[in-house]
Amino acid sequence: MSATAKTDASLNVDHLVQEDKVHKSIYTDPAIFDLEMERIWGQSWIYVGHESQVKEPGQYYATTIGSQPVLLTRHKDGNFHVLFNRCAHKGAQLVGDSSGKVKDLRCGYHAWRFDMDGKCIAIPLAQGYDDTGFSKDDECANIQKLPRYDSYRGFVFASLSAEGPDLVTWLDGVASSIDNMVDRAPEGELEITGGVLRYEHDSNWKFFLENLNDMMHPMIVHQSSSLTARKVAKREFGEGEKTPSAIEIIGPFSEGYDFCNVVGLHAFPHGHGYSGGKTSIHANYSDIEEYNEAMHAAYGKERTDEIFTVNRHNTVCYPSMTLKGAIQTMRVVKPISVNKTVIESWTFRLKGAPDELLKRSILYCNLINSSANLVGPDDQEVYGRQQSGLQAQGNDWMPLSRDLGRDEDMGDGYLYAQGSSDLAFRNQLAAWKNYMGEED
Ligand code: FES
Ligand SMILES: [Fe+2]
Incomplete structure (x- = not known):
């Protein structure tokens, strides 16, 4: 192995970690960091909060998985959910605070409203969408849930990937x-x-x-x-x-x-x-x-x-x-x-x-x-x-x-x-x- 290792172009980084040594570029190369966000933080289970932070229906806790803003919420049926913190309309982040309690998630841009499980429940002047092929009941009108989330004895983890072992x-x-x-x-x-x-x-x-x-x-x-x-x-x-x-x-x-x-x-x-x-x-x-x-x-x-x-x-x-x-x-x-x-x-x-x-x-x-x-x-x-x-x-x-x-x-x-x-x-x-x- 040469003293310097190739860390760009193909971004094949396998060789940078060997049984008895590690190449310094995995701590310093911004391209490797971007790849980590995709391949580690985008695939693994990531801790997103504790159930005690959303004890009551309407409570939320906002956090991130790598660059992704996400929300841990408690729905009225008692279940918790992990949602992307972005409106289904034009993408505005739904909450700015790190935690709070709300009746529902109301977007601060055009006031679309969502239940704590992400379901779109109201759009102002909804008749504007009549006979257009779009309605608030479409899946794409909801805030998207993360592909997987689960809790182990109160510790909530979520994954951006649908694949992989259970929690x-x-x-x-x-x-x-x-x-x-x-x-x-x-x-x-x-x-x-x-x-x-x-x-x-x-x-x-x-x-x-x-x-x-x-x-x-x-x-x-x-x-x-x-x-x-x-x-x-x-x-x-x-x-x-x-x-x-x-x-x-x-x-x-x-x-x-x-x-x-x-x-x-x-x-x-x-x-x-x-x-x-x-x-x-x-x-x-x-x-x-x-x-x-x-x-x-x-x-x-x-x-x-x-x-x-x-x-x-x-x-x-x-x-x-x-x-x-x-x-x-x-x-x-x-x-x-x-x-x-x-x-x-x-x-x-x-x-x-x-x-x-x-x-x-x-x-x-x-x-x-x-x-x-x-x-x-x-x-x-x-x-x-x-x-x-x-x-x-x-x-x-x-x-x-x-x-x-x-x-x-x-x-x-x-x-x-x-x-x-x-x-x-x-x-x-x-x-x-x-x-x-x-x-x-
Ligand atoms: S961006 Fe949220 S309602 Fe328009
Ligand atoms: Fe120490």
């Missing part, structure tokens, strides 16, 4: 991360709450996803924030004294390589995976007695222990959604251009759990995921440095060989490796290659 089959091994997050609610249900932190990264969307299960970076990138937190804790709090949640949250980010290796990596088909399992950086948070009691009352002690034993760090539902079940937060990936990505950070309330738990989740989001706090900005800085560093010539290929050939085969296409392995990158990029290799 549960596609989620595969990471469905268990959603299960565990929902099972942590004494009433078995989650609710999005506390608003959203939305911030722009000057970097390609894949850097964010790769970093989540990059276990070789926290002790380096987060050293200054996390070690300082540890020092403060040692100075201010005596043996056996309760340390504040903020210290409990930040401290583990500077754990060493041995800890990260024990945390481990799990990889599944379609690029999904998670770090952690039996332990993670979330494993040693203080007990909240009232919460434990609510869980025991709901599930019994044995089942509660089983639920709490699952302690995962980051779960990646490739390419659009990432979860932290143990602290009830989620991050959503929105690619804008080859070097611009918006990351949204959301918090969940566990129904039936005391407010203290929600406060800890919000504290986590603010401390770790906010662009104006301690840990997230460290990562944001390195993504930006990657993006600008890759403009430099030389080293066109980046290695993916750490622990190559040492994965443990868990069956069903599932793989396990110690935390320092490059397994998570290889797995995401194998999915990338698989999606991108499909010719039109």
